[in-house]
Amino acid sequence: xxxxxxxxxxxxxxxxxLDRWLGKKGVPFFLVHKFCRSGQLxxxxxxxxxxxxxxxxxxVRVPPYTPKDSTPHKGPxxxxxxxRAYIKSLVIYDDGQIIALNKPSGLATQGGTNMxxxxxxxxxxxxxxxxxxxxxxxxxxxxxxxxxLLARNAEMARALxxxxxxxxxxxxxxxxxxxxxxxxxxxIKAPLHKTETGRDKDRVVVSDExxxxxxxxxxxxxxxxxxxxxxxxxxxxxxxxxxVHSAYMGCPLIGxxxxxxxxxxxxxxxxxxxxxxxxxxxRLPHPANRKKILDLQAPIPDDFVAxxxxxxxxxxxxxxxxxxxx
Numbered sequence: 001x002x003x004x005x006x007x008x009x010x011x012x013x014x015x016x017x018l019d020r021w022l023g024k025k026g027v028p029f030f031l032v033h034k035f036c037r038s039g040q041l042x043x044x045x046x047x048x049x050x051x052x053x054x055x056x057x058x059x060v061r062v063p064p065y066t067p068k069d070s071t072p073h074k075g076p077x078x079x080x081x082x083x084r085a086y087i088k089s090l091v092i093y094d095d096g097q098i099i100a101l102n103k104p105s106g107l108a109t110q111g112g113t114n115m116x117x118x119x120x121x122x123x124x125x126x127x128x129x130x131x132x133x134x135x136x137x138x139x140x141x142x143x144x145x146x147x148x149l150l151a152r153n154a155e156m157a158r159a160l161x162x163x164x165x166x167x168x169x170x171x172x173x174x175x176x177x178x179x180x181x182x183x184x185x186x187x188i189k190a191p192l193h194k195t196e197t198g199r200d201k202d203r204v205v206v207s208d209e210x211x212x213x214x215x216x217x218x219x220x221x222x223x224x225x226x227x228x229x230x231x232x233x234x235x236x237x238x239x240x241x242x243x244v245h246s247a248y249m250g251c252p253l254i255g256x257x258x259x260x261x262x263x264x265x266x267x268x269x270x271x272x273x274x275x276x277x278x279x280x281x282x283r284l285p286h287p288a289n290r291k292k293i294l295d296l297q298a299p300i301p302d303d304f305v306a307x308x309x310x311x312x313x314x315x316x317x318x319x320x321x322x323x324x325x326x
Contacts, residue, residue: 015154084125146279159287176276177251185325
């Protein structure tokens with residue numbers, strides 16, 4: 001594209017996320033986020049975030065970019081029967097308005113540079129009878145497994161988005177840490193900042209320059225002083241929050257090479273390679289009927305369970321037994 005584009009959001013596009021909306025117009029995911037970070041992508045003249053929901057009539061300014069920055073939009077996604085069966089196998093809940101997936105570790109939520117397979121691409125396999133695919137409501141890191149919510153339509157996507165923003169969603173994660181926290185229960189309040197330059201480029205670090213971040217934790221079991229099975233409850237939703245907060249208290253997650261895991265400490269134990277963080281439970285009022293509490297639990301994956309057994313942890317976790325100190 002040789003010049004700046006100013007695109008008006010149509011009625012049919014109301015409620016769509018900015019990054020996915022631009023993706024349909026041929027602007028790749030990584031480029032959208034690059035433009036947002038640099039402040040070049042604007043809505044009605046103001047800097048925009050990639051996950052903002054668009055409103056009919058807004059003017060979106062897209063900066064110029066050359067063909068070498070991107071790849072052409074290839075039109076509708078065509079899935080193989082294998083892919084369709086795969087995405088359907090991940091569904092653990094579907095009430096016609098909300099869908100929940102148990103996303104495996106290693107599957108990205110959305111596409112990026114050299115990312116050929118991801119949940120967003122596969123969603124056409126969950127399209128309704130009118131061919132409309134569900135909407136992503138939030139994201140999980142590629143290497144984090146567990147519950148990922150989808151909405152059947154834009155209205156439900158907006159409602160769920162408001163629930164997340166209003167902190168009406170109670171999230172519980174299960175992790176295995178290298179080392180044991182000093183306290184059996186507690187909280188971590190440490191501001192997080194995503195670095196873009198220098199030695200820590202593309203990492204999240206604890207920094208006074210960062211945004212407020214708050215995580216509750218509860219140690220469920222320990223293996224001497226070598227490892228711990230820990231439940232986490234993030235009270236804010238920052239990038240890599242649990243991973244960085246876990247490392248900050250001196251106990252990085254097993255398999256998290258980005259934030260300090262040392263495999264040599266477990267060289268004599270046959271552990272399956274993966275990031276040991278699982279989005280285990282989500283509780284929230286159902287947007288269509290707020291008197292109904294939606295309580296979703298994602299079974300812990302086989303590779304995670306195998307490592308729990310290898311470390312001597314009880315894999316029969318009961319969600320209602322997990323308590324966090326308030």
